[in-house]
Amino acid sequence: MNPKYTIKGRGAQLNASNRFLELNHEMRDDFLEFCHKEGEESDKNKTLYLEVFPKTIVNKVESPDIGMSYSMNAYQGCEHGCIYCYARNSHEFWGYSAGLDFERRIMVKKDAPKLLEALLKKKSWKAHTIVMSGNTDCYQPAENFFEITRKCLEVFLEYKHPVAIITKNALILRDLDLLKELSKDNLIGVNVSITSLSEETRRVLEPRTASISKRLETVKILSDHGIPVNVMLAPIIPSINSHEILPLAKAASEHGALGIAHTIVRLNGAIGEIFKDWIHKTMPDKAEKVLHQIENCHGGNLNNSRYGYRMHGEGKIAEQINSLVKLAKLKYFKNKQMPKLNIQLHEQLKDGQLKLF
Template identity: 85%
Template sequence: MNSKSPIKGRGAQRNVANRFFELTHETRDDFLEFCHKEGEVPDANKTLYLDVFPKTIVNKVESPDIGMAYSMNAYQGCEHGCIYCYARNSHEFWGYSAGLDFERRIMVKKDAPKLLEAQLKKKSWKAHPIVMSGNTDCYQPAEKQFEITRQCLEVFLKYKHPVAIITKNALILRDLDLLKALAKDDLIAVNMSITSLSEHIRRVLEPRTTTIKKRLETVKVLSENGIPVNVMLAPIIPSINSHEILPLAKAASDYGALSIAHTIVRLNGAIGEIFSDWIHKTMPDRAEKVLHQIESCHGGHLNDSLYGTRMHGEGKIAEQINNLVKLARQKYFKDTQMPKLNCNLHEPYKEGQLRLF
């Protein structure tokens, strides 16, 4: 093994410095050479689950260009390992790196269902859709073991409260019974993220996610069971998946999705360094082209934090991408749209059942 060997099953290929720390950790080539000669493994590449105990679980979203007002995250960090993930930067607040640590140090909030129930029972709380996975995927591999998301869905159902889900994992079908029960009262919407129809691209971009075939099948099963699905074509990355917009939209429509949404990739904070390192190792033939085209979408920078432009970019390439998405909507989703979630049922159920008097 040497410093240039790809780390299998991971998106990030190394840890980067935490911006809040003065000191940094470096894996040197001479250490790797020593491990090789001694027959030792320098990095076991294992995922660790760490219990954390937040005081609250529902977060108010202040951003004006994100379609959610409240979100909650059962896990911090995500083993899916999507190389472009904006949530990587949040891992630094926990004292970890936005690189490999984000994928291998997963913080688990086992009290999330209790915290959610306490929030929904507050007299001051007014029902508004809460989005699960506003930061990290609520159906990532950890959910198979801990079942925190399922427990939270049981709480939403008990209190007749609207909830939306963002995921790229077919594990959501495990909870089809709860989703169907929520859908009867228009209390659920699912956003399935599908960034490519190519398994090769999926494996390098999102190494531990569900296959594209299974994701499309998941859209179909959910739709056939009356659960509204929006497909997220997010992010669109120039010269990696930007040519797939129309085929992706058609596939989403064919499998029963009611709408699509998209963003153009932006590489804020540590993600720029992580992505640049990754693309030079995985796609060296087009690395500079992709990076320059991303920059052209954000005023000459890899990152963009300006409200109004950061999600859909600016410039010629961004304009072409956005126009293609508009065309896809007109072509495949002209007569369909996501229904509005029902916020009118919750109030009488604040004690867990319908109040009669």
């Protein structure tokens, strides 16, 4: 595809084939050229919100590489459009592509607060930190309209249940009132994802996310209100943001973060095809260099699914990245630590009221 036909405001520039479907849709260059000459739109590039009706909302996380036991996702698909997002592959289970469909077909779970409350009231449920979101951002643009995340936070607060949040959107500050109430009982931890200090890099990697300055401001405001914040330097992509590890850690610390965490990019499933197409269009001069360095981190492949290696990679480049992160933690977070959330209060509030007897 000629760069002049790129789809603005989106990360992926194609709809990769869905491995579960027999047929696939292809946007051909001759069709794009025809539309260009005729002054017609080849793609309206609109976001569709589709309501779905799951029976449950909280998922048990089995992976030993992920630092969470339970997660929940109010939305499937994510309009932020981060090109590297591992969650893209999950869209194939819904019959869509991991490419543009992931960013433009957003499934909305309006019943999430009710499903969450039903779980928290179960006699068999024992409090564990539930993470919003382990898959897609709970403060993506859809949250502006549906406010499902806010309603879920109200449930967590009512039942005094611990919750952690992962986001890269400043919209979280809308719910500062609830976050402050949760923090009084040590029931909330926030992880803000910041992958670069460069707006130019941010715009191509994560086209519909909050600006870097807004994210750093979010870290500071949350921290100033006593809400513990960890900054996710994830993923680190060799030759794109790997040189920013120390400056990113310094900025996170100066804005009040209590820690940092990182992963090294891995292009699993359809993401390999989507990422390769994207980088050849957006960074053609160094596309092959970046791809080869990613392969260097995963035993010669763009992806590594082995537990214990897939998140932080292996090889010389991965060692250098992991060493820089260790140095950053020693330099900027030596006497800082995220607190463990309180799991003691929920049991006596399963019916929404404090039990006296």
